[in-house]
Amino acid sequence: MTFGLYDYVIVENFFTQSDFESILLHLPSSTVYVKDMGYYSHKRTKVKLGSEHPITRLIQDNVDRVNQLIGEKTKHYGEVEVRKYNKGDFIDWHRDYDHLNVNAKPNYFECVLTCTNTSDSKTEFKDECTGEINSVTTEPNQFVILCIQGVKHRVTPVTTGERIIIKFKLKKI
Numbered sequence: 001m002t003f004g005l006y007d008y009v010i011v012e013n014f015f016t017q018s019d020f021e022s023i024l025l026h027l028p029s030s031t032v033y034v035k036d037m038g039y040y041s042h043k044r045t046k047v048k049l050g051s052e053h054p055i056t057r058l059i060q061d062n063v064d065r066v067n068q069l070i071g072e073k074t075k076h077y078g079e080v081e082v083r084k085y086n087k088g089d090f091i092d093w094h095r096d097y098d099h100l101n102v103n104a105k106p107n108y109f110e111c112v113l114t115c116t117n118t119s120d121s122k123t124e125f126k127d128e129c130t131g132e133i134n135s136v137t138t139e140p141n142q143f144v145i146l147c148i149q150g151v152k153h154r155v156t157p158v159t160t161g162e163r164i165i166i167k168f169k170l171k172k173i
């Protein structure tokens with residue numbers, strides 16, 4: 001299987017129960033999130049995790065499982081971020097490759113793990129050929145993988161509740 005440019009995979013219950021509980025246990029306390037000023041039209045807060053953080057280590061321990069899902073050989077790249085969407089927060093339609101060198105962009109994958117979600121926001125994926133939109137309510141321990149220059153996606157504004165996710169990248173090796 002080859003992972004196509006516009007493919008994306010959504011996996012329920014990606015981490016084992018005990019690993020996922022450990023991830024929830026090690027989430028940063030709500031006081032340390034900072035406003036995220038990024039490239040896109042968005043509003044949210046985030047915390048960057050260090051390379052020795054237990055959550056970063058758990059992610060690195062599971063990269064081979066992601067590789068099996070997408071049929072690629074990759075390794076963890078860059079920082080792991082925890083992002084929190086509160087009331088009014090969102091991220092508009094985007095691809096993630098603007099952060100990276102244009103020549104390098106086919107080699108990266110974006111991964112998102114939902115930690116908690118009491119919000120009414122939807123994660124949406126757009127087929128730019130047909131205009132069709134796949135609208136998903138992300139559940140705890142649900143994992144999404146996509147090519148960073150692939151499918152356009154967004155998170156619709158939260159009007160109630162909050163949503164905490166972990167975001168990281170993988171790079172082809």
Ligand SMILES: [Fe+2]
Nearest residue numbers: 095096110153
């Ligand atoms: Fe994204």
